Amino acid sequence: MPLYPEIEPYDHGMLDVGDGNRVYWETSGNPHGKPAVVLHGGPGSGCTPWARRLFDPDAYRIVLLDQRGAGRSTPPASAYDTDMSVNTIPHLIADLELLRRQLGIERWLVWGVSFGSVLGLRYAQTHPEAVTEVVLTGITTGSDAEVALLTRGLGKIFPDAFERFVGELPDGERDGNPAAAYNRLLESPDIEVRERAARAWTDWETAIVPAPPRSVARYEDPVFRLGFARTVTHYWGNGHFLGEDGVVLRDAHLLKDIPGTLVQGSLDFGNLLGIVWRLHQAWPGSELVVIDEVGHNAGAPGVAQAMVAATDKYARR
Numbered sequence: 025m026p027l028y029p030e031i032e033p034y035d036h037g038m039l040d041v042g043d044g045n046r047v048y049w050e051t052s053g054n055p056h057g058k059p060a061v062v063l064h065g066g067p068g069s070g071c072t073p074w075a076r077r078l079f080d081p082d083a084y085r086i087v088l089l090d091q092r093g094a095g096r097s098t099p100p101a102s103a104y105d106t107d108m109s110v111n112t113i114p115h116l117i118a119d120l121e122l123l124r125r126q127l128g129i130e131r132w133l134v135w136g137v138s139f140g141s142v143l144g145l146r147y148a149q150t151h152p153e154a155v156t157e158v159v160l161t162g163i164t165t166g167s168d169a170e171v172a173l174l175t176r177g178l179g180k181i182f183p184d185a186f187e188r189f190v191g192e193l194p195d196g197e198r199d200g201n202p203a204a205a206y207n208r209l210l211e212s213p214d215i216e217v218r219e220r221a222a223r224a225w226t227d228w229e230t231a232i233v234p235a236p237p238r239s240v241a242r243y244e245d246p247v248f249r250l251g252f253a254r255t256v257t258h259y260w261g262n263g264h265f266l267g268e269d270g271v272v273l274r275d276a277h278l279l280k281d282i283p284g285t286l287v288q289g290s291l292d293f294g295n296l297l298g299i300v301w302r303l304h305q306a307w308p309g310s311e312l313v314v315i316d317e318v319g320h321n322a323g324a325p326g327v328a329q330a331m332v333a334a335t336d337k338y339a340r341r
Contacts, residue, residue, distance in 0.1 A: 027077040027328055039126055041119045043110035048096035049089040049123055053081040058339055059129045061087040065138030065162065068255030070095025074323065078331050083339040089123060091116055093255055102251030108258050112265035117147050124154060133338055135159045137322045142166040142264060142272060149278045157338045158284040159331055162292065162320045163300045165272040166264035173297060175202040178232050185231035192224040204261030210254040219246065222253040232293065233320045276306035284310040285334035287327055289318030
């Protein structure tokens with residue numbers, strides 16, 4: 025199932041969501057089609073035109089947005105004086121509801137990748153009446169165990185990179201929570217400290233998650249790098265602001281009336297904890313599609329095609 029051709033938005037804008045934040049949004053495809061909202065990863069990556077190609081433009085009204093502090097939304101997380109205390113999962117969920125009402129949408133399909141899967145799952149659990157279906161890839165649920173795996177557990181698989189990663193931390197911080205420790209560095213008033221921490225964080229992400237060149241190239245942009253690292257560590261160092269560890273998996277039963285497709289690479293390191301299989305088992309009506317020999321990469325051969333197949337199927341509902 026090939027990706028759909030490239031298209032341009034027919035409308036876009038900046039939504040005032042409060043707290044001094046304005047969120048960029050755009051719509052493409054069919055203005056009268058089935059609504060679908062795209063939740064990007066990171067957190068802090070921003071949306072990309074590529075995601076539009078996962079939907080039949082004749083069938084879908086495709087909504088993309090840059091979450092708070094990311095992409096074209098303002099103020100950017102890369103700016104030292106940006107208040108990150110108003111960038112949490114409850115804030116992002118409230119932004120989705122505000123945007124949905126602004127666009128006059130009653131219900132929409134929710135598509136999410138990586139962190140977008142955490143946000144999408146929690147949004148669907150707390151607002152099931154607004155969600156028709158869910159399509160996710162690079163799946164994670166934002167638990168402390170998943171963060172610990174990605175920041176410390178994988179050190180046994182990538183020992184050289186891990187030594188460089190923790191080597192950037194102050195002596196008293198090296199045995200604790202690396203995400204929280206890096207976030208403290210990224211909140212430093214010293215720009216040199218922040219820039220060095222951002223570089224070290226993205227070097228670690230590159231080491232553990234092989235990605236296509238276009239993704240790695242973003243890390244060479246110092247502004248993107250700083251905003252991305254600050255946002256990721258802000259969430260990872262604070263339990264994703266979910267209120268209770270493991271709540272997304274615990275509340276999977278709340279999705280029982282929502283069809284969902286989970287597309288996961290067999291080599292995604294997040295699989296080491298069995299999260300996606302446990303989510304699938306706890307979510308009646310969900311479908312799990314495993315793509316062999318693929319890691320944490322939504323654009324990998326087989327993954328994107330499986331997601332197109334899912335959105336095509338849901339377009340007919």
